[in-house]
Amino acid sequence: MKSLVVYYSFEGDTKFIGDAIAKELEADVLELTLVKEVKSKDYMKTYLGEKQVLMKTEPLLKLYDKKPQDYDLIIIGTPVWSGTFAPALRTFFRLEEIKGKNIAFFYCFTVKAGRVSRRMKKRLRRNDFIGDIGFKDPLKGDKDIALKRVERWVAGLKEYLTDK
């Protein structure tokens, strides 16, 4: 089964988890990056990011060379921004018609994951949703524990797909 891990990461947590999932799954990786990244790393970053969520902004993505249509399993990762997925994913979902795929999500958050999973499922409802998992600021916590959770989660997905 051809697998792709797609993620956007602002400060590295989602990248850390996404790359670990890809390694476990032997999947290709597509990291979404913005033409104009929010530069500010102080308190303004949250304000600017939340404003993008509120305005339903679709920031321009840098060109990428992977096509989700070429894969059977797509794992999608995002930081939680204002209780939902980051605006980069909004752009990606508009650009790519994703349907009839096995889809799983992962997300990184600090306090509250909110509606992120529900929103993702709704946005990708024409697919077979096979799992989701959240990680609380993995780079600030025990990375080994996070990696163990990745291992178990991926093993579960593989088992499910084998039995399917």
Ligand SMILES: Cc1cc2nc3c(=O)[nH]c(=O)nc-3n(C[C@H](O)[C@H](O)[C@H](O)COP(=O)(O)O)c2cc1C
């Ligand atoms: C604009 C913005 C909005 C955020 N909103 C939330 C939120 O609603 N709930 C939450 O638990 N964390 C929120 N966070 C924290 C991030 O989800 C968290 O730090 C995550 O691990 C960052 O992932 P990254 O390093 O891949 O960017 C927000 C962070 C930013 C920058």
